[in-house]
Amino acid sequence: MxxxxxxxxxxxxxxxxxxxxxxxxxxxxxxxxxxxxxxxxxxxxxxxxxxxxxxxxxxxxxxxxKARPPKPAKGDSQNLTAKLIELARERPLVALGAVAAAATVAFKNPRILAAIIAATFAPRPPPPK
The missing domain is CATH 1.10.287 (Helix Hairpins)
Structure with a gap:
């Protein structure tokens, strides 16, 4: 799907x-x-x-x-998605290349793309005590 x-x-x-x-x-x-x-x-x-x-x-x-990135909250480290969006804003050609690479991977094996998307949007595990 x-x-x-x-x-x-x-x-x-x-x-x-x-x-x-x-x-x-x-x-x-x-x-x-x-x-x-x-x-x-x-x-x-x-x-x-x-x-x-x-x-x-x-x-x-x-x-x-260049777009002005929003100010990050204090003590909040950026997750992978935020870093990728920031990279796409700073270097649109690199982002286009990444999309082309992802499309190539998706055409060859859709399970890999599903695993990457699931890992990207998975919630963070709670910090160890």
């Missing part, structure tokens, strides 16, 4: 990415068609390239900007 949810989530992200790419291509064609008669085909193509580059720059800035 975990594997099916994971595959569904990956498919949903792929569909969103494909829809975004299609929208960008359609926007580029619309801008080109609107500017072609006004400033000529060469300048219209240059304007489309500039506008799409600007949009890509804005998206890259939004994705890579």
């Amino acid at each position: 975990i594997f099916r949810k994971f595959v569904g989530l990956v498919a949903a992200f792929a569909a969103i990415a494909a829809a975004g790419a299609i929208c960008m291509v359609a926007l580029a064609f619309a801008i080109y068609a609107g500017l072609r008669d006004i400033i000529g085909p060469a300048w219209a193509a240059a304007a489309v390239a500039g506008i799409v580059a600007f949009i890509a720059l804005v998206i890259a800035f939004v994705i890579t900007r």
